[in-house]
Amino acid sequence: MVDFVGRRDELATLERELQKIASGVGGERPGRCVMLRGRRRVGKSRLVERFAERSGVPFLFYAATGASPEADLIRLARDAQASNLPLAHLMSAAQPRNWDAAFDVLAAALPSDQPSVVVIDEVPYLMDADGAFEGMLQRAWDRALQAKPVLLILIGSDLSMMEALNSYGRPFHQRGREMVLGPLNPAEVGRMLDLEPAEAFDAALVTGGLPLICADWPRGAGLWDFLDEALNDPVSPLLVSAERSLAAESPPNAQPRSVLSAIGSGERTFTNIARAAGGIGGTSLQRSLETLLVKRVVAAELPLSTRPSKERRYRVTDSYLRFWLHLVGPFIEEIERGRGDLTLARIRENWTSWRGRAIEPVIREALARTLPDDKLPEAPAMGGYWTRSNNVEIDIVGADRAPIAEELRFVGSIKWLEQSPFDQHDLVALHRHRAALTDEPVPVVAVTRSGADCSGVDAVYGPADLLNAWPL
Missing domain, CATH: 3.40.1350 (Trna Endonuclease; Chain: A, domain 1)
Structure with missing residues (x-):
């Protein structure tokens, strides 16, 4: 199980929200909502599961799949049946065919005399272009859910969509508290892995502070021992986490993926990125960059001085993804045929220059x-x-x-x-x-x-x- 080093503040925040609900049980509108966002694989779902388990109150954890509205509603009924909500059977018995009906049944299934927790994971999968889901969620919250002593936790990895959920002019505006979960910071990585300060920074750069990768790092092991082991395991989190995140956020052959790979390879200027991405034209490249910037996968930076400058540079925001794109991803086939030693030698050769920029x-x-x-x-x-x-x-x-x-x-x-x-x-x-x-x-x-x-x-x-x- 992944260590919860560094998550005490986040757990305490959720516990305070639940305590406020407990204090207001029997009131007119005791329900509260938290909107939790953070990049993929930083441990959002595990954090909320740990909180719900520790709380001792009835809870439902539902994860959307995005397959189809019908499949998501079937999944909701199944997850409700597996939960410990006292009236969970109502959801499977009703078999709701739309989210309006599903939220009505969910409200009826929630207890009125004690707090409960309802988690909807991967909310962006449910959001549509015309805002229909958001409208149904807003109506259900205002009309029924908030009247119950429930802590509704909405989780999403698409940062821009989760921010939009609470933005001005959207149906659910100001109905929940925003909460951001970041990766483990270098101090937390160092404590989790029992490393000295300098080595803690190396580990934070390579893992990006992602708990799943950190959990695969033997406690007290040095960087090269970890890499030697990870690069000889084709299913190690170090190798597969990036590809899974990229596949979830964009089609593998999409133009933004080529642009991201160019930036990850070390190119930082508009002209050099265009060349490395296969000569993508100015307008097309600009659109791809805007997509990556909106998703917070890439950051754009200008020189800091007292004079204006147009010398914009781009970088991949997640250091693990930057490491993978430059030193691991291009050589996956090499690793899969059992030659992780070649990849490791290449990383050793490029490590000083890569780390100097990444730090x-x-x-x-x-x-x-x-x-x-x-x-x-x-x-x-x-x-x-x-x-x-x-x-x-x-x-x-x-x-x-x-x-x-x-x-x-x-x-x-x-x-x-x-x-x-x-x-x-x-x-x-x-x-x-x-x-x-x-x-x-x-x-x-x-x-x-x-x-x-x-x-x-x-x-x-x-x-x-x-x-x-x-x-x-």
Whole structure:
């Protein structure tokens, strides 16, 4: 069973919602709704199952399939019959043929004298273009469900659709509390796997903090031991999780998939992505990028400075998916024929350069969570800076706002190597790039895996300092 390291806050939030319902039993409208969203395989369903099991109240867990409305309603009746709702038999006896009727029967099956929990998983599968399901859900909630002491939990992996469910102008607007479940953070990964801070960051990058992959990582094992084992198991979560997520979110031959693969391979600019994706035209590429941006699979970033820039760069948001697209996915056939050793050798060869780029957004997030401290001021905006030719590139820029800042707070360099500390040469380069960005003597920061052996740096952060950004 996957360890629930780091999920205490989320469990506590759901327990508070249930307690509010228990306190209002017998009132006019005691029901409450939570809309839980998060990327696939971060453990949303398992979290809610654990909560429902711990709660001790009657609960129904229903997972939509999206096969057809008829199949989903049959599944609902079957899941209701298997639940411990006192009147669950009403659903199977009624055999509702539409969601209006299904919600009416569900309301009748819920107890009135004690709290209960109803979970609808994969809600986006039920949502249609004309909003019919949302309208039926809204009517049922307003008319019957909210009158019962029930905690209704709506779960979805399509982030944009789940956000739309509660957006202004949609039928279910403001009827539920939004809750986001992210992957395990580096500190949680380190605790779960019993790793030192530097190794915890490596594990977080490769697994993306996905609990299923972390659970497959032997406790205390190093990165290369884990990869050696995973790459020799064709059904290991490291190998199959990405493909399953991609298949669920888009057809495998869709154009956005080609664009995603190009970005995952390391291409970051519009022109290079177009070339790597097979010469996709400007308008078609733009549409594909917009699709990926809306789904939050890809992020678009601009240089952070006091001057406007159009030098947009793209990256895959999930570090596990980025790792898979670049270093695993293209070589699945090699692994399936028993040559995971070749894949592992290739990962070793490319590891330092891949990790150096992949760690940047994680370090920026850690600093954003840490500051202000006794060395640096608060920086509401955290990013990087680059020019088209990359002759000036700064890993960390802290500022008052983004993407066009009024005030720069500090600049920094990341050197994430095992045997090479941040040295005088790195400091000179950082000063030179700072001068190209601003005339102000803003503080300079070194973020380093192996310490610093030079003076003149205003702040130095190592793996242990950064890991403290996520208190356990």
